[in-house]
Amino acid sequence: MGQTLTEKILDDHLVEGELETGEEIGIEIDQVLTQDTTGTMVWLQFEAMGLDEIQTEIAAQYCDHQTYQFDFKNTDDHRFLRSAAGKYGAHFSRPGNGICHNVHRENFAAPGKTLLGSDSHTPTPGGLGELAIGAGGIDVTVAMGGAPYYIEMPEVVNVRLEGELPEWATAKDVILEMLRRLSVKGGVGKILEYTGPGVETLTAPERMTITNMGTELGATTSIFPTDHQTEDYLERVGRGDEYVELQPDDDADYDDEIVVDLSDLEPLIAQPSMPDKVVPVSEVEGESVEQVIVGSCTNGGYEDILPVAKMLEGRETSMETETIVAPGSKQASEMLAREGWVAEMMAAGVNFSEATCGACIGIGHVPSSDSVSLRTFNRNFEGRSGIEDDNVYLCSPEVAAAASLKGEIVDPRNLADELGDLEAPGVELPDEYDGSKTDLISPDEAVDDELIKGPNIGDVPLKDQLDSDIQGEALLKMEDNITTDHIIPATQDILMYRSNVPKLSEFTLSRVDETFAQRALDADGGFLVAGENYGQGSSREHAALCPMYLGIEGVLAQSFARIHRANLFNFGIVPLTIDEDTYENIDQGDDVEIVDDVYDAVTSGQEEFTVRINGEDEYTATLDASERERAILAAGGKLAWTKEQAEGGS
Ligand code: SF4
Known part of the structure; x- marks a missing residue:
């Protein structure tokens, strides 16, 4: 029996286990990435483990989530991250240089390599044939120290692409179609491997829009084979020598197959407030739009913004609609500026913004209350924009530009008919991605060789060994699809405390219940209760770290999202799965007791x-x-366990 592409790459990196679905495997990691909100804890844990040098081929520290540096706390974090990259041997991308996934794909992503990143959209370079997985920070720390990454072997699903995208349908519509069909839970426990004749019709950046947003399906990762499109992209970013051809075997055996005929696709849109609430744009036409934002790691590349620039050239954006373009990397900004497109967009009414995550996590450009914001991003969870009563739609850059011109949601095909001279811009790659790279500091150019810790840099909290008796109050009962944004919000007033866990913990689950953190501290232990898909969304390990700090000992949920489940283990919180009947019979405030000797049961395999x-x-x-x-x-979590291992303990 032949192998899938996923199996081939995993086989090349396998250090433990067998490639059987559901079996735990250990794989060698070639590259790691981390960003500023997860990176501080990564490096503090690296230090706490007594590690002194990076063991992976590439480690890169990006500063993209909190680049506006509202006060010294953000800059403290960035200075600490630069010093840690310098001391331990990582590349350092300065604040404002761009979003981690965009800068990583431009500089380091390579076919056949494995990448582990402390950000949920790490799968982005799957579009280049890299096996890229998002994980909690401590998993990245351990991999960076040279240890394997362990994961349950997912199912491998063949997503067969047929045909070719028609005019005005885009790569974003491919992944929105997948979300429409499969939902935000549809990819859980799966790797989505794209195959079929439609693959070669998509450029590498288009493929990376699709793999980026595989995260919204809950997939472990998504991957494309490599071909002339991959080679072409690598040549344009100046790394043609890193191309290798990677294809599944003809007789590869997949766990499942999904067929998407690209020719059938049309402009789609995800309605508020879940990425899988997808309908054709034509179904929601006429809704007035106050804000349009083009950018993010999904659609913030040069080739995503160029179609917008072409559509807006010589025209004016609607007076009712504020239009913001925030490129994914400074290189993209610089290239668009050199070619005159920034001026064209500004003349049309665009507000051009810094290359940062920014609005994607509610930092800047917060929409007005109960208004419609159309974004080319990957997530529209309620409140993520920075205001609870938001109405964020997700769409392609072309649909965003059409709304910007019309002031309301409009299918760009209908707008083209109306205007008469609006042509579908298509996809165009630059001859060469030639923006300045001065904002990327290699380990050889490191400016620091010692850690610099300002007053905002705290310590890593530790948990004791698991108790035998776990009993306490059901402190909070939550519904389905609770996101890590609900557990620890990423808004600007909070983000600056990512390296200060006691302070950050005060905001734990505050979006669900403002009194939660204080009640948890007062109760000195207890449980969380949740429905399906608990902890979906960002990889943020603080969503487990802060509950641990507040004394939460167990989570009873109907199901867990993959990365958050791993983070609960990593911070010593017992994740127990319950059925619907049990869920219905536990009320907030109930006394919950695990009857078994928990330590013995856990260690004996019960x-x-x-x-x-x-x-x-x-x-x-x-x-x-x-x-x-x-x-x-x-052991009380991964840090304690890793130390035990290093000391030869159990
Ligand atoms: Fe940044 Fe948003 Fe992408 Fe996350 S999803 S890396 S916050 S742009």
Whole structure:
């Protein structure tokens, strides 16, 4: 039996286990990336583990989430990150240089390599044939120290692309179509491998829009084979020598197959406030739009903004609509500026912004209350824009530009008919990605060789070994699809505390219940209860770290999102799966007791636990965990476990 492309790359990097679906495998990691909101903890943990040098081929520290540097706390973080990159041997991308995924794809992403990143959209370079996985910061720390990354072997799904995109349909519509069909849970436990004759019709940047947003499907990662399009892109970014041809075997055996005929696609849009609420743009036409933003790691490349510039050239944006363009990298900004496109867009009414995550996490350009904002981003979770009563739609740059011109949501095909002279801009790559690279500091050019810790840089909190008795109040009961944004928001008033866990913890789940953090501290332990897909969204390990700091000992949920589940193990919180009946029978404020000796049960491999509610009714909860995950939980988290391993402990 032949191999899928995923299996080939995993086979090349396999250090432990077998490539059987559901089996835990350990893989060697070639590249790691981290960004500023997850990076501080990565380096503090690297230091706390006593590691002294990066062991991966490439490690890159980006500063993209909090680049506006509102006060000294952000700049403290950035200075610390630069010093850590210098001391330990990572590339350092300065604040304003761009979003991690954009800068990484321009400079380092390479076919056949493995990449682990402490950001959920790390799968972006899957479009170049790199096997790229998002993980919690501590997993990245450990991989950077040279240890394998462990993961349950996902199912590999063949997404077969047929045909060719018609005019005005884009790569964004391919992934929106996938979300429409599969939902935000549809990719959980899966790697989506794209194949078929439609693949070669897509340029590498288009493929990376699709792999970027595979994260919204909950997929472990998404990957494309490599071909002339991959080679062409690598040549244009000046790294043609890194091209290798990678294809699945003809008789590769996939766990499932999905067929998407590109020729059938039309402009699509995700409605507020979930990326899978996808409908054709024509269904929501006429809705007036107050704000349009083009950018983010999904659609912030040169080739994403150029179509917008072409559509706006010589025209004027609507007086009712504020239009912002925020490129994904400074290189893209510089190239567009050199070619005169920045001036064209500004003349049309565009407000040109810094290359940063910014508005994607509610930092700047917060929409007015209860207004419509159209964005080319990947997520529109309620409140992520910085205001709770937001109405954020997700769409392609072409649909965004059309709305900017019309002042309302409009299918660009209809706008073209109306205007008469609006042509579909198509996809055009620059001859050469030739923006300045002065904002990327290589390890050889490092400016610091010691860690610089200002007053905003705290310590890494540690947890004791797992208790045998776990009992406490169900401190909060939540519904389905709770995101890590709900658990620890990423808005500007909070983001600056990512390196200060005691302070950040005060905001834990404040979007669900403002009193939660104080109640948790007062209760000195307890449980969280949630529905399906708990912890979807960002890779943010603070969403486990802060509850741990507040004393949360267990989470009872109907299901967990992959990265958050791993983070709960990594910070010593017991993630127990419950069925719907159990969920319905636990109320907030109930007394929850795990009847078993938890330490013994976890370490002995026990899967079913008895949960007693209010001293009476008993239910079954399941711990589905590998031996390694159980050892991590028992030790009190991954930091303690890694130290134990280094010291030759159990
Ligand atoms: Fe930044 Fe948004 Fe991309 Fe996350 S999803 S890396 S916040 S642009």
